[in-house]
Amino acid sequence: MPARRRLGTISPQRTSPIQHELLAHFPVGCTPRAEQARLLARLGDAIAEALEDPDRPRVFVVEAPPGVGKSHVAMTLARWSGDAYLLTSQKLLQDQYERDFAGQLQVVKGRDNYLCERYPERRVPTSLGMCRRPRGPQCQCPYARAKAAARAGPVFCTNTAYFATLRHWLGESLPRRRVLVIDEAHNLESQLVGALSVTFSPDQMQEWFGGALPRLPSAHEYRPLLRAHVERLGARLTMVERGLDALRPPGSDAAWFDLPPSREELQLVAERDRLTTGLAGLRYFVDAADPEWAMRYGPATGSSLELLPLSVAALAPALLWDAADIIVLSSAYLGPAQVMAEHLGLDADRIRVFAVDSPFSLEQRPLIYRPVGRLSKATLGSLEPAVFAEVVAILRGHPSDKGLIHTPSYGTARRLAETLARTAPDQFARLIVVESGGRAQALEVHRALRRPTVLVSPSLREGVDLPDDFLRFQIISKMPYPDLGDPWTAARRQRDPRWYILETAKALVQTYGRSCRHAGDHGITYMLDAQFERFVALDRVLLPDWFLEAADAALRDSRAES
Numbered sequence: 388m389p390a391r392r393r394l395g396t397i398s399p400q401r402t403s404p405i406q407h408e409l410l411a412h413f414p415v416g417c418t419p420r421a422e423q424a425r426l427l428a429r430l431g432d433a434i435a436e437a438l439e440d441p442d443r444p445r446v447f448v449v450e451a452p453p454g455v456g457k458s459h460v461a462m463t464l465a466r467w468s469g470d471a472y473l474l475t476s477q478k479l480l481q482d483q484y485e486r487d488f489a490g491q492l493q494v495v496k497g498r499d500n501y502l503c504e505r506y507p508e509r510r511v512p513t514s515l516g517m518c519r520r521p522r523g524p525q526c527q528c529p530y531a532r533a534k535a536a537a538r539a540g541p542v543f544c545t546n547t548a549y550f551a552t553l554r555h556w557l558g559e560s561l562p563r564r565r566v567l568v569i570d571e572a573h574n575l576e577s578q579l580v581g582a583l584s585v586t587f588s589p590d591q592m593q594e595w596f597g598g599a600l601p602r603l604p605s606a607h608e609y610r611p612l613l614r615a616h617v618e619r620l621g622a623r624l625t626m627v628e629r630g631l632d633a634l635r636p637p638g639s640d641a642a643w644f645d646l647p648p649s650r651e652e653l654q655l656v657a658e659r660d661r662l663t664t665g666l667a668g669l670r671y672f673v674d675a676a677d678p679e680w681a682m683r684y685g686p687a688t689g690s691s692l693e694l695l696p697l698s699v700a701a702l703a704p705a706l707l708w709d710a711a712d713i714i715v716l717s718s719a720y721l722g723p724a725q726v727m728a729e730h731l732g733l734d735a736d737r738i739r740v741f742a743v744d745s746p747f748s749l750e751q752r753p754l755i756y757r758p759v760g761r762l763s764k765a766t767l768g769s770l771e772p773a774v775f776a777e778v779v780a781i782l783r784g785h786p787s788d789k790g791l792i793h794t795p796s797y798g799t800a801r802r803l804a805e806t807l808a809r810t811a812p813d814q815f816a817r818l819i820v821v822e823s824g825g826r827a828q829a830l831e832v833h834r835a836l837r838r839p840t841v842l843v844s845p846s847l848r849e850g851v852d853l854p855d856d857f858l859r860f861q862i863i864s865k866m867p868y869p870d871l872g873d874p875w876t877a878a879r880r881q882r883d884p885r886w887y888i889l890e891t892a893k894a895l896v897q898t899y900g901r902s903c904r905h906a907g908d909h910g911i912t913y914m915l916d917a918q919f920e921r922f923v924a925l926d927r928v929l930l931p932d933w934f935l936e937a938a939d940a941a942l943r944d945s946r947a948e949s
Contacts, residue, residue: 406431453900493540567711585668745933
């Protein structure tokens with residue numbers, strides 16, 4: 388394991404130029420492309436300046452189009468540091484890092500992703516395993532081994548939600564490291580909001596409060612109501628812990644630990660963990676200094692209640708920025724540094740942005756504008772038949788190609804499939820409709836089948852690598868505006884209208900980036916929403932130049948054809 392080096396103990400005069408050191412730590416078995424080498428050279432110069440002068444920026448933003456290979460740059464920085472946290476936006480991306488850089492990083496996920504080895508005949512997750520029993524042993528289960536390896540290793544790789552949970556909810560003391568790299572950082576605010584939210588399922592409300600909580604006008608009005616339950620639920624947690632103790636039979640501990648947990652014990656362990664987490668969330672919410680929270684509480688019977696902070700700026704330093712000496716945020720596009728700093732609790736003067744142009748020619752990544760109409764929540768129903776007809780026409784124009792259709796919702800994806808089953812069964816046979824939670828399996832099927840399958844989903848705009856023949860065309864059926872039907876989104880937009888437009892720009896750029904993944908790749912993107920033209924005209928300052936190059940060409944071609 389490389390020795391951990393602190394920034395304060397490094398002497399730039401006694402080392403080779405840092406940009407050369409970075410290239411020497413490029414992932415094993417890989418050769419840096421020209422754009423990656425240039426980016427690492429610029430980062431090396433900035434890091435050297437930070438080492439020499441503590442007042443220089445130490446938050447570096449890397450903006451590069453999808454397909455440039457930002458994960459290789461992230462791994463280079465992590466390996467060079469010998470002491471890094473590397474965070475991804477989702478577990479699927481952790482798996483991708485593990486596949487691409489096996490042996491060069493240490494991956495850890497939450498307990499539910501590992502099975503307790505003590506009970507091989509039953510699929511008991513480590514969250515309910517032997518070590519979770521009262522006074523249970525500190526066994527070296529798969530979760531414990533993965534976590535210990537990540538803590539001891541040079542590159543601790545996890546997802547942002549788990550990292551925030553460790554630091555915020557579980558209060559674990561994770562030592563300050565030399566470098567923190569956050570991949571797919573354009574989603575960072577929403578990830579932190581999700582990690583800091585307090586949620587009560589219908590079963591929990593029935594169990595803890597005797598029934599569904601009332602529907603109050605605002606999140607703030609739940610504070611006095613929930614504060615009254617904190618002491619009572621604390622007493623209940625004590626009773627559950629005593630109940631678990633009472634299940635322990637007399638005699639040898641070893642004999643008890645050899646027995647798989649009973650249904651009663653599993654229920655009590657699960658309730659103990661729910662109460663522990665729930666009480667932490669309750670106390671956090673009722674004592675929160677920031678009064679600005681939103682709530683999600685659907686009108687249907689059996690809906691969950693979610694309480695979500697509108698801003699994470701105050702907590703982000705303790706959760707993330709204090710975790711390392713140098714911070715690197717990586718994404719295709721993060722927006723203006725000043726706005727990002729406000730949203731994430733950073734000092735704008737301490738941020739340095741490194742933007743990379745697309746290395747791919749416009750011929751490799753064309754954008755074709757085929758407006759069907761201005762699609763919105765109000766018009767979508769009436770325009771859907773025309774959208775679906777245009778989708779069929781595009782599919783028939785790519786009879787031998789694999790593709791991807793981006794829909795605004797899972798419901799739209801299902802309606803598209805149902806329509807094609809009636810009107811275009813030859814194209815319906817190509818579709819793989821991705822249901823919520825089924826991304827990994829759908830991608831596996833898409834890659835495995837030789838025939839020209841087409842994925843249909845609202846959730847494949849990012850974090851998905853489909854190079855070469857796995858994706859030769861994609862269809863953006865609607866502009867990716869955040870859903871204003873979501874109470875948090877509506878409240879966030881009201882609080883800061885800039886946020887809403889910027890989130891749309893970031894989502895649009897990410898979606899477009901699925902089409903071309905490397906220098907020899909190519910893919911076509913079709914845009915069907917007429918709102919695209921107005922967005923590019925009014926909000927072009929929020930879009931990177933390499934995207935505008937494709938957008939302007941698409942609009943010119945569309946006007947010439949009309």
